[in-house]
Amino acid sequence: MIKSTIKGIGFYVPDNVVTNDDLAKLMTTNDEWITERTGIKERRHRQNRNDSQETTAYLGFKASEKALEKAGLTAKDIDYIVFATLSPDYYFPGCGVLLQDMLGCDTIGALDVRNQCSGFVYAVSVANAFIKSGTYKNILVVGAEIHSFGLDFSDEGRGVSVIFGDGAGAIVLSATEDENAGDILAVNMHSEGKYADELCTQFPGSKYGWSDRMRKEPENVTNKEVYPIMNGNFVFKHAVTRFPETMQEALDKAGKTIEDLDMFIPHQANLRIAQFVQQKFGLPDEKIHNNIQKYGNTTAASIPIALSEAIEEGKIKRGDLVLLSAFGSGFTWGSVLFEY
Numbered sequence: 001m002i003k004s005t006i007k008g009i010g011f012y013v014p015d016n017v018v019t020n021d022d023l024a025k026l027m028t029t030n031d032e033w034i035t036e037r038t039g040i041k042e043r044r045h046r047q048n049r050n051d052s053q054e055t056t057a058y059l060g061f062k063a064s065e066k067a068l069e070k071a072g073l074t075a076k077d078i079d080y081i082v083f084a085t086l087s088p089d090y091y092f093p094g095c096g097v098l099l100q101d102m103l104g105c106d107t108i109g110a111l112d113v114r115n116q117c118s119g120f121v122y123a124v125s126v127a128n129a130f131i132k133s134g135t136y137k138n139i140l141v142v143g144a145e146i147h148s149f150g151l152d153f154s155d156e157g158r159g160v161s162v163i164f165g166d167g168a169g170a171i172v173l174s175a176t177e178d179e180n181a182g183d184i185l186a187v188n189m190h191s192e193g194k195y196a197d198e199l200c201t202q203f204p205g206s207k208y209g210w211s212d213r214m215r216k217e218p219e220n221v222t223n224k225e226v227y228p229i230m231n232g233n234f235v236f237k238h239a240v241t242r243f244p245e246t247m248q249e250a251l252d253k254a255g256k257t258i259e260d261l262d263m264f265i266p267h268q269a270n271l272r273i274a275q276f277v278q279q280k281f282g283l284p285d286e287k288i289h290n291n292i293q294k295y296g297n298t299t300a301a302s303i304p305i306a307l308s309e310a311i312e313e314g315k316i317k318r319g320d321l322v323l324l325s326a327f328g329s330g331f332t333w334g335s336v337l338f339e340y
Contacts, residue, residue, distance in 0.1 A: 002132050010308055026154075059145075060143075082096070082142070087145045095142075123143065199235055268306060
């Protein structure tokens with residue numbers, strides 16, 4: 001029987017640390033306000049907001065190099081790429097093909113996933129299906145974001161801009177028939193598109209306007225349209241409902257219980273959400289890994305960054321049962337349960 005096992009994992013974040021006090025110089029906010037509402041103390045931003053070199057694909061490339069090294073593989077061993085992001089280098093094409101070129105892979109397929117905060121969970125689910133169908137043997141799954149170039153660092157945008165950071169994480173998912181190797185035991189994916197406007201960026205697009213509008217009437221393109229908007233309380237209420245549902249679904253599908261779990265890695269959206277879910281399931285501190293305090297919400301990159309960090313710190317060992325869960329824009333949510 002073919003298994004999907006994580007053979008290597010790595011992450012990369014820009015060197016530039018941006019603290020809450022740094023943001024307080026740009027807008028009316030403070031460390032206490034941000035920490036109380038989100039749990040975030042700092043995040044990473046690329047050094048120059050207009051840098052054309054340190055792009056989303058580049059961050060994904062750096063994380064992928066580490067994952068490949070840990071897996072003991074080269075780019076030539078990869079036969080498919082799944083790249084999750086909401087902040088691509090270009091409107092099109094997506095980052096997958098750019099990563100293929102940067103790594104020097106063969107002319108392999110490259111798929112882009114646009115499921116925002118749930119992007120990495122969706123990407124792993126897709127890769128798992130390809131592996132277990134026998135279609136591919138080594139798939140590079142990447143979540144990467146550069147938010148800092150597209151945030152409103154004014155009082156009008158402070159409710160959103162203090163939350164997000166830049167970063168990337170990657171795993172090599174490989175096919176194996178080794179009885180002792182880990183495996184993906186259960187996946188699930190969900191969506192509820194009627195709430196799309198509660199967390200989104202409206203412009204550009206076929207609904208709110210395209211580049212011709214920006215050129216012909218730039219004075220009529222509003223900040224609300226070009227910057228991310230979020231109904232924070234609404235998103236929070238749905239997240240604390242959907243997280244437990246998708247977690248329990250994954251456990252039930254695999255015939256496991258919460259007591260069997262060795263580590264829970266939630267999408268790093270808000271520390272308060274993670275703490276609510278932890279309390280609901282009665283998880284001890286050693287069975288949940290949060291790093292939003294250091295990196296903020298890195299959307300599709302948050303789970304692979306946290307997973308990689310937890311493994312590096314020895315919190316996750318081979319044979320451990322690990323649950324990844326996410327909820328975000330769309331609304332989309334889902335989970336991946338696996339033996340590492």
